[in-house]
Amino acid sequence: MLKIISGKDVNKLDLKYIKAKGILSFELMEKAAEAFCEWYMKQFDRKKTIAIFCGIGNNGGDGLAIARMLFRQGYKICVFLYGDADNASSDFKSNLRILPSNIVTKHLNDFDLKKLETDIVIDALLGVGINKPLEGQLLGIVQYLSNLKAVKIAVDVPSGLPSDTVLEGEAFSADFTVSFQFPKLSLMFPEHGHNIGELVILDIGIDQSYFKEFESKQFYLEPEDIKIRHKKYHRASHKGDYGKVMLIGGSLGKVGAVYMASKGALRTGSGLVSAFVPKCGLNILQASLPEVMVEISNNEYIIDALPENMERFDAIGIGPGKGTDIKSAEVLQKLMSRYKKNIVIDADAINIIAQNEEIKDLIRDNMILTPHVMEFERLVGKCIDHTDRLKKAIDFCAVHKCILILKGPNTTICMPDGRMYFNSTGTKYLATGGTGDVLTGILTSFIGQGYSAENAAICGVYHHGLAGQLASVNKLHGTIATDIIDKIPETFYVLNHSAGNF
């Protein structure tokens, strides 16, 4: 996994690395630019015209190195400079000196942006060195470029975006943000979704040992982190090894939620999946999902009791489609006080907890809660912004000793000791009804298979995001939750047969 350190530490990290390797900072910039160009050349052909906008710091230096390299590869480049080159960083100056003289280079003081025609905009105006909100001429440039009809690519971070906090004012709006070595924390924030576009992280060779001295409990998940957590099965494994789980949920008109959670558990590999639903769910589930064993509560429409002998299950997931009525609340309370193994708590079960302090006090270290942002704010109160939200999430886990999975772009797994894992899979197409129910099924299944709650959370969130990516390749906004379920098995195959990020 990649450690996420603060923007102000990037410089120190670079120094440490170049000193240890006996290389120049210029050479590290070359590596960053090479990595960028390798990515760029896979995405775009040489017919497209490129305008590269460079500030006078090292982000601008990256831009100049990228301009040189792409030009040498036959791309059509024009460079636009902003700022006084006399005050530029030394690596910027070095790169300006060796910029091929036949690249058209203009200064933004002498150029009317309205005359700009380009297919691609590469933003290398400001990186992690930003120290105040954008204003004046630079703000105008960034606003103009953000609204341009072109493909917009931000180098490291969209110019104007602080690396660790929520944006004040405005920043560049990119279609792609290509960040070096690790994602800067602010690239994980939902507030910045329209600034970042698609996020790409490029390795520039600074391995994790160099990150050790930088204090951070925040990490970005990589495929290897998932593979090493996968449980190994052997040829004589039997269904008992794959776990016996139960999903509790459903109410009149919402039986589909339990269907999706149960099928999600089956597709993740559970040996035996049972569902506990109100009477109205019996025929629906039996007919639509014959692999699932169905047990029913006495009431026709809501869950008003718990299954007998719950300890026969290795894990229980509760919430999908459950409803928030008083009877359901009582059932949740009983489950949380009596069941001693792991419980995954989702959807209406979270809404019940939000309304009832007594039930909230029952949250313990064997529980995983999976709220989306709105459910989370019902639990802890309104949050000012994502910085505040993450802080409250960590405080919540510390108090209740539970794991909390905050769903959204880069779904975040928060641990009681303050660690946070940001997911690297997922897609905007996951934002559709029922996908949370699928996640509940996946998580419950992993725990039932013997994964620790932490490993289940890490693997579950990752596989769920990857299934969403695979399902949406051709379906885009038409992707629905059941498409995602069908792709779960393929995520194991993809993960085991490919290297690198998805």
Ligand SMILES: NC(=O)C1=CN([C@@H]2O[C@H](COP(=O)(O)OP(=O)(O)OC[C@H]3O[C@@H](n4cnc5c(N)ncnc54)[C@H](OP(=O)(O)O)[C@@H]3O)[C@@H](O)[C@H]2O)[C@H](O)CC1
């Ligand atoms: N390991 C890596 O990830 C590598 C990253 N690289 C790239 O380097 C940048 C960071 O470069 P740095 O020189 O530290 O900073 P910037 O280029 O972002 O900007 C510094 C200049 O910007 C001025 N500044 C700051 N805020 C503003 C503002 N609001 N308006 C205008 N100007 C601003 C600042 O001037 P001051 O006088 O105010 O200090 C600087 O002139 C990183 O993001 C990567 O792109 C390297 O390539 C190596 C590897």
Ligand SMILES: [K+]
């Ligand atoms: K930038």
